[in-house]
Amino acid sequence: MKTFFKLITVIGCSIFLVTGCSRKKDKFISRNFHAVTAEYNALYNGYNALEEGRNNLNESYFDNYWEILPIERMEVFEDIILPGQSQNESFSRAEEKAVKAIQMHGMDIEGKEKNPQIDEAYLLLGKARYFDQRFVPALEAFNYILYKYPASDKINQAKIWREKTNIRLENDELAIKNLKRLLTQEVLEGQDLADATSILAQAYINRKSIDSAITKLEIAANATKKNEEQGRYRFIQGQLYNSLGYKDSAVYAFDKVVKLNRKIPRIYLISAEIEKIKNFDYENGNKIELLEFLTDLEENRENRPFLDKIYHQIAEFYLKTNSEILSKEYYNKSLRTNSRDDILMARNYEILGNMNFDKSLYRDAGNYFDSTMTKLAENSKEYRTIQRKRDNLQDVIYYEGIAQTNDSILKIVNLPESERLAYFETFVEQLKIQTEKQKEKQEAQTRNQGLVTVNNNPGNVTPPSRLGGTPNQAASFYFYNPTTVAYGKNEFIKIWGDRTLEDDWRWGVKNTSNTITDVLGKNALASATETELFDPQYYMSKISSEEKDIDSISRERNYAYYQLGLIYKEKFQEYELAKDKFQNLLESNPEERLILPSKYNLYKIYEALGENDEANIAKNDIISNYPESRYATILSNPELASAKDENSPESLYEALYAKLENQEYEEVISKTEEYITMFDGEPIVPKLELLKTTASGRLYGYEAYAKGINYIAITYANTAEGKQAQDIEGQVLPKILSKDFVPDSPDDNFKVVFSFDNSKKENIESFKGTLDTILNNLKYYKLSSSKDVYNKDTTFVIIHGLKNEQIAKTFDQLLTKEDKQKIKEPYFAISSANYQIIQIHKNLDMYLNIGNN
Structure with a gap:
């Protein structure tokens, strides 16, 4: 009986609790039951998940100390986060717990929330979305707290987090306005004050208001109870002072970071010491004392994880004190640490590259610049700057390699x-x-x-x-099994x-x-x-003892000397190096085509170096021995040097380009061949080759064009024209390779084509004049004509502007009887796409024979 009574009592109490804890009843038991359950169940687990996610963010985030640090350590990705997606499982779990607390324990009765923990749930919801980088939904959660719970004890936190979100959405002006109002209207203390002023400082930094940011960071650093935050705020203060040029104030701020010592992550301490060293006065400061301090940093065992930065700073010290050998040693030491700091590694490589460049060791410099680019973002300004430097070295490295190799060969070949x-x-x-x-x-x-x-x-x-194989599939991969790896070694x-x-x-x-x-x-x-x-x-x-082989090696070496002389003179203004290359060339029994331009370039180099006697000797040599040359003409008449020489390579090229546009292809091909021989060895030659190839392609078709492009891509690989030819060969030629005609469609534009023999050029001009007059008088149609060379025997007169195949094929029906008497020549209609094909592949006969027209 007692057992039965206990059972009835337990069941009754349970029913009372369940019915009494309804979310729809504003009762003491209901409010406290749901408040306690929400706080110690869903919200507790949610905040644990949020903290776990934040720790993961901090561990994965890598600060860039080469720029002003952000107030908050969080990397923002550009990826768009769709509904239902998440970048971090912990934040997704925190959001789920917040939603669970709201849905299961919310007590919205008559428009008022009776559970005091629900505002905390919305705050957790907003934070989870914020760290998951879904800023618009986060903003909605924070705004809901401000709208629904104006009397909440979390209202100031909600306002602060709302402005953090606005800053992430680049609404800096709005954030500044709201935060200033908050600081004016509310008396914030402790961590709330630190959070509000620190993110206000971030907004000021974003708006380039550095003075205001420094002031707010001072308040935040004094208000925060977290040593890590204090160290970060002080460090950013120092960076901001440096950006304004206030070195003394910056050092004072960094000293405050150093005083925190073991209370903060050591990276802040080391970085602060390094920033202080960067502000050292090398003219008036005690260099011995600085070197001793750097040595202490290097030898301190606690600093081993930061040796990459320390070695780099020691290298900077030696570089500024003109100890180049030691600086190079420490830059290399910094590189060997395999640092995670790509910018630091890039700077090490770049500095070493510049050191080799200054010593005219261009091949080594090029290798360092290659390594520099591997550590930089491909589309960054720094990457493009280094790439330009590297591209300028490409030709030097190429021709220096040829010159050194062929010199080595000839040295041994010429020995007894x-x-x-x-x-x-x-x-x-x-x-x-x-x-x-x-x-x-x-x-x-x-x-x-x-x-x-x-x-x-x-x-x-x-x-x-x-x-x-092995029976164990999990260890079947060779490198997963230490036994097989050891055996293999x-x-x-x-x-x-x-x-x-x-x-x-x-x-x-x-x-x-x-x-x-x-x-x-x-x-x-x-x-x-x-x-x-x-x-x-x-x-x-x-x-090899064959004379033709030795001559070939010698010619290649001489051409490399000539190109190196031009590059050192024109690109790098390294006149001594250029002079050396041209002098070596003239002493090496060069081909006739290289002698005169080499002597003229030497004359210009002597002038640049102020070696007037040598310049006069070179000038008189050119005038006396090459009186008919354009160089002699310029030297004999100095006023022509400042005027544009109509016989210069550039002027001749421009004239030929005009002929190309005028479709005088045979003339262009003939003249470019003549000029290529005349200016052989000069920078204009690749341009002439490309012009010749373009004219050949338009006159003879795809095969001639492809052959010429391939020749330029191989022969002039290191010039701008050679690289352009390589792009054409890889990207353009495959697209126009097909000779197959495309089916006509209603959306195509069509042309009417009249074909003429080139031997009757006067008839072509007369016909085109008559055709233009007739087209201008046509009603309802806006048509035009042009003249296109098809090949060396045939020229087309084309009518453009026809939108319909049928009208194109029956073009003569648009003409009056009188006009038909003037236009008696046969014609054919063709779509614009197929017209392009017959011009590229010169396959008009094939088109006419497949039943068209």
């Missing part, structure tokens, strides 16, 4: 046979020594191999077959020895002289037997 043999005997001796060292190294590796095998093959596990060492990771790693012996590789080529050495490698006669037999 006895000296050549002695040279190769010395090389073979060095090769033998290197081979012995390699063998000793391999033997040492073999002796150590047993230890490696024991350590990596516990229990004498049989190594897996190279072809067979041992096998590699056993077969190949210890090899450096580099190109052509299979070559067990590297040449001690690059000249040997230049002369014989890598293939000749790679295919040599062991006996041949140590036989000087093998190398002697590989040297």
Whole structure:
């Protein structure tokens, strides 16, 4: 009986609680039940998820200390977040908990919310959406709190978060207005004051109001209870002072960061110290004391994660104190730390590239600039700047390579046979020594191999077959199984020895002289037997003795000298280097076509260097020995130097271009061939080649055009025209390759084409004049005509503006009887698309034979 009574009591109490805790009844039990349940269940779990998501954001976010830091550590992505999507599962879970609290525990009775925790739920909802970068829905949640719960104790937080969201939506002016009103109307304290003033500072930074931002950050740093925030605000203050040029104030702000010491993340401390060093006065400051401080930073074990920044700053110190060798060493040390800071790495590479550039080591500079670009965003301004530098070096690197290689070849080729043999005997001796060292190294590796095998093959596990698999599918991939990896390493060492990771790693012996590789080529050495490698006669037999081969190498070298002289003179104003190249060229028995322009360029270089005696000698040489040349004309009449020479390459090119536009294709082809020979070796030649190819394509069709474009792309690969030809070859030619005609459609434009023999040019002009008069008198149609060259034997007169195939085919029916008497020549109609095809491929006969017209 007692048991039955207890059961009835429990059931009754349960029913009372359930019915009494209804969300529709404004009762004490209901309010507190739902408030407590919401706070300690849904909201508790929601805020835990929110904190987890924020921690993930902080861990993944990487501050860029090269720019003014943002107040809040959150990276904003440009991806559009659609409804139902989320970038972070934790924020999605926090949002779900907030919605659950609202839906299950909200007590909206007669338009008023009776559960005091629901405003907290909406705040959580807005924060979750904010950090998930769905700013418009977040704004809705914060605005709902302001509208629905004006008396909430969270109202100030909601206002602050609303303005944070407005700033993310780039409504900075609105955020500033609302925050200033909030600070005026409300007495904020503690973290609310810190949050409000800090985001107001962010809005001022966005609006470039730096002074106002510094003031607000001072308030925020004093108000916040969080040391990390205080350190960040002080650091940003220092950055802002630096941007205004107030170095003393910046150092004072950074000192405040340093005083926080272990209370803040060490990255702030190190960055603040580095920023102070950047403001050091190298003229009046104590450099020894600064170097000692930098050394202490370097040697402090706690600073190991930040050695990339410290090494870079030490390198900067040595660079500014003219210790270039040490600075280069520390820039390289910074690079070897494999820093996550891509901007730092890019700066290291760029500085090293500039150092090599200043020393005229253009090939090395080019390599450093290549590395710089790998660390920069592809479309950034910095990337484009470095790319321009690198592009300017492309030709230098290319021609320097040719010059050095061919010089090496000619040096050995020109040696007497006895000296050549002695040279190769010395090389073979060095090769033998290197081979012995390699063998000793391999033997040492073999002796150590047993230890490696024991350590990596516990229990004498049989190594897996190279072809067979393993029963365990999870470990079937080679590199997932440490046993197979260790076995593979041992096998590699056993077969190949210890090899450096580099190109052509299979070559067990590297040449001690690059000249040997230049002369014989890598293939000749790679295919040599062991006996041949140590036989000087093998190398002697590989040297070509044919005069035509040697002449070809010499011509290529001389042309490289000429191009290098022009590049150093025109692009880099490196007159000494340019002078050296032109002088070497003239001493190397160059082809006749290179002698005169080289002498003229030397004359201009002597003038630029102030070497007047040498300039006069060069001038008199040109006037005396080349009196009919345009260079002699300019030197004899200095006033022509400032005026445009009608016989200059540029003027002749412009005249030919005008003829191209006038469809005088045969004349353009003939003259460009003449000028290419005349100006061979000068920068205008690639332009002339491209002009000639364009004229050939329009006169002879696709095949002639494709052949010419291919020639330019290969022969002038490092010029702007060569690169343009490469683009045409890769992108344009495939699109116009097809000769197939396209079916006509109602939307096509059509042309009426009259064909004339070029031998009757006077008839063509007369006919076109008559046709223009007739077309102008036509009613209801706005038509025009033009003259197009088809090939060297045929010219078309075209009527444009016909929108209908039938009208085009029956064009003569538009004419009056009198006009028909004037226009008796046969014609055919063709769509604009097919007309383009017959002009590109010169296949008019094919078009007329397939039943058209």
